[in-house]
Amino acid sequence: MAATTEVQWLTDDEQATWRAFNLASRLVDGALDHQLMRDADMGHTQYAVLVALSEAVDHRARMGDLADLLQYSPSRLSHAVRKMETNGWIERRKCPSDGRGQIAVLTSVGRQTIEQTAPGHVDEVRRVVLSPLTATQQAQLRNICETLLGGNQTT
Amino acid sequence: MAATTEVQWLTDDEQATWRAFNLASRLVDGALDHQLMRDADMGHTQYAVLVALSEAVDHRARMGDLADLLQYSPSRLSHAVRKMETNGWIERRKCPSDGRGQIAVLTSVGRQTIEQTAPGHVDEVRRVVLSPLTATQQAQLRNICETLLGGNQTT
């Protein structure tokens, strides 16, 4: 700390907690993104879209629903899907019940892609996040993060 | 889950933990970034640089040391500092002991900026991360995140 600083700050414990969380978030996110880019030439944004569609009924979902589910901005999703469309992983179709709507449909190529990519990604999730923690710590982490989400979610 | 999926996946508990951590990371990061952008017209990258320099001896540090401390890539830091230089927050000087080195120095304008910005940012950190958690949870979170960092740090 500089001698001239009168800035209101956090206690040492609070600061250490915040700093650790912040760095750990970035470390984990970076590691996962790196793995996906290296092994499958896609970012975690596109991966999440593939997972969501592969879990969706009939392998399809409306853009808005998808954006809500993934907590992405509409434009972020739109740009991502456009890229994935050129890769042949997704097709866009008009929504029959609502003329404004667009439906993103996973193609068979897209399904193959996610099925080939998921195992390596899961391994990396285990390696970086789950394996270093005991079962107790995993439960604590889940509880803590759900608290953070619950207190701030608009829903 | 789709019926045709044979993808290796996580147990329900593991998946819930991972998903909660992932979403909480994004939520927190987004909230803090938003607050900084709204109140001080800077992103968390620039804020972190200002904090690091304001805490540094003589309000200055070598680019490489700064990058290591913040875990930023050299180019990320270089771009950020260039922007902040045009804002008048930072000056670059040659390093006397090593001709390759560059030293980033916080200007008085930069110091004023961080001193005006920090209180609001600290409030937001408390609101989003610390206040929702009990003291026990804070200690757990710190412990967990330091475990994740420790297991993966190259140092």
Added chain:
DNA sequence: ATTATTATGTTGAATGTTCAAACAATTAAC
């Protein structure tokens, strides 16, 4: 001493994200 190698930083191009604006279709008002 000269040359090769390594270390420090910067730059420019490519990519991804956000923001504001636009567009089209639906719903509400009157």
Added chain:
DNA sequence: GTTAATTGTTTGAACATTCAACATAATAAT
């Protein structure tokens, strides 16, 4: 039944981050 307001989605510009290539200085090799 027109007109107005709202909703769903896309688009393009601005900005940040990464990656690869570059420049320059320090160190090592001979």
